[in-house]
Structures are given as C-alpha cells and as structure tokens.
Amino acid sequence: MELNSVILTTGGSVVFFRLVNxxxxxxxxxxxxxxxxxxxxxxxxxxxxxxxxxxxAVLCFFLHPQMAEDLIETHSVFSHALVSVxxxxxxxxxxxxVLNQKLSQSLELLVHHTVVIMCFGLSVLSCRYVGFAVVAxxxxxxxxxxxxxxxxxxxxxxxxxLYRVNSMINLGTYVVFRINTLAWMTRWLVLNRDKIPLLAYxxxxxxxxxxxxxxxxxxxxxxxxxxxKSSTREAKKEKEM
Numbered sequence: 001m002e003l004n005s006v007i008l009t010t011g012g013s014v015v016f017f018r019l020v021n022x023x024x025x026x027x028x029x030x031x032x033x034x035x036x037x038x039x040x041x042x043x044x045x046x047x048x049x050x051x052x053x054x055x056x057a058v059l060c061f062f063l064h065p066q067m068a069e070d071l072i073e074t075h076s077v078f079s080h081a082l083v084s085v086x087x088x089x090x091x092x093x094x095x096x097x098v099l100n101q102k103l104s105q106s107l108e109l110l111v112h113h114t115v116v117i118m119c120f121g122l123s124v125l126s127c128r129y130v131g132f133a134v135v136a137x138x139x140x141x142x143x144x145x146x147x148x149x150x151x152x153x154x155x156x157x158x159x160x161x162l163y164r165v166n167s168m169i170n171l172g173t174y175v176v177f178r179i180n181t182l183a184w185m186t187r188w189l190v191l192n193r194d195k196i197p198l199l200a201y202x203x204x205x206x207x208x209x210x211x212x213x214x215x216x217x218x219x220x221x222x223x224x225x226x227x228x229k230s231s232t233r234e235a236k237k238e239k240e241m
Contacts, residue, residue, distance in 0.1 A: 001080045006124050009081055013088020021045045021096070030155040038100045040154055042093070047147035049089045054140035056082045061134070071131035071188065072195060080124060083133045087120045112214060115207045122203060129200065135185060142177040145170035149226075167226040174222065178215050182208065 001009070024041040033040040060079040061067060067074045094113045097106040116136075123133045149170055152163045186208050193201060 009084040010088040013085040014092045017089050017092045032156040033154045043150045050140040050143035053137050057134050057137040067131040075130035079134050090116050119207045139178045142173040
C-alpha cells in the first residue's frame with residue numbers, strides 16, 4: 001500500500017470506530033451501566049474491533065501462508081490494510097480516553113496504545129514486519145472474551161453461568177493468544193536480531209518488554225478476581241455450614 005492509501009485506510013478506520021461508538025449511544029443499555037455510559041460504549045466499540053481484527057488476522061495467514069515463513073518482508077495488501085485499520089482504532093480509542101476519562105484511570109492503556117501505534121506505524125510506513133504485526137493482532141482473539149467479561153460485569157452478571165464460562169475461556173485464550181504469542185514474538189525478535197536494523201529492534205524490544213509486563217500483571221488480576229477470590233468465598237461458605 002502507498003502512503004496515501006495508508007493514510008486513507010487509517011483515517012477511515014478512525015471515522016468508522018467513531019461511528020460505531022455513536023451507534024452504541026443510540027441503543028438501550030442496562031440500568032447498572034447508566035452511571036458510566038461512556039465506558040459501556042467504549043468497551044462495546046473495543047469488542048467490535050477485537051472481533052474484526054482477530055478474525056482478520058487469522059484470515060491473513062490462512063489466505064497468505066507464505067507470510068508465516070517470512071514475517072519481515074512478505075505480506076499482502078490484505079494484511080497491510082489490517083494493520084492500518086488497527087492503527088486507526090488505537091488512535092481513536094486513545095483520544096476517546098483522553099477526552100472522557102481521568103488520566104490516572106487510563107494511563108496504563110494510553111501507554112499501551114502509544115507503544116502499539118509506534119510499532120504498527122513503523123511497520124506500515126516501512127512495509128516491513130507486517131507479518132510480525134499480524135501475529136501481534138492474534139491477541140485480539142482473547143480480547144473478545146476480555147471485553148465481554150467487562151460487559152457482563154457492568155451488566156451485573158458477574159455471578160451468572162455465562163460469566164463463569166466466559167472467565168474460563170478468557171483465561172485459556174489469554175494463555176494461548178497473549179502469553180504464548182508474546183513469548184514467541186520475543187523469541188523471534190532475538191533470533192532474527194541480525195536481520196533487523198537497530199532502530200526497529202530497539203522499538204520492538206522496548207515495546208515487547210512493556211507489553212509483557214502489562215500482560216503478566218493483567219493475568220494476575222484476572223486470576224485473582226475470577227478464580228482465587230471465588231475459591232476463597234466458597235471455602236468460607238463450607239466452613240460456615
């Protein structure tokens with residue numbers, strides 16, 4: 001894709017997700033979510049991005065399997081467009097949080113989005129490492145369930161069967177599509193050090209380090225919230241009986 005196409009695709013993505021968010025504002029929302037309607041719309045917009053890009057990333061490797069053999073140079077217009085669309089979403093979401101949420105509440109995600117925009121931006125502008133960026137977007141498969149978890153909690157369904165099932169799927173996909181993917185990407189970066197310019201290697205290494213730390217912390221929070229606390233409550237109930 002040429003620069004004009006990248007700008008058009010990324011800009012179109014920003015507009016698309018803004019319209020998606022506006023669309024959710026027209027739909028009814030649970031009474032329990034009324035006190036924070038912005039967050040409800042934001043999470044629902046995020047899950048739309050996750051569904052689109054998660055499926056799209058899988059299709060990229062299915063339709064263009066050669067990309068898996070060369071993550072640096074080989075890519076298709078389809079995969080290049082995916083990364084551009086995702087940049088557009090992260091730009092949109094960055095400003096949505098800046099304008100509607102306290103900095104102290106959104107700082108962690110703002111850092112995440114900044115790192116992603118920088119790394120993906122380097123990829124689409126140089127037309128290199130697109131395959132590597134598509135591998136990174138496989139984490140969005142887990143994000144579907146991660147965002148659904150937030151939606152269920154906001155809808156006061158945290159004690160439902162659906163929430164428990166989603167929690168188990170969320171934790172499983174977290175290990176497979178986040179932790180394993182990040183570990184594989186880190187290993188690939190180290191093994192291909194000689195093929196990568198210093199600037200790209202530095203950006204990639206710093207980005208991977210930040211993402212790894214953030215994902216380990218988030219995994220602990222999920223484990224503690226959805227499994228360790230519930231186990232403690234059940235143990236207390238047994239003692240009281």
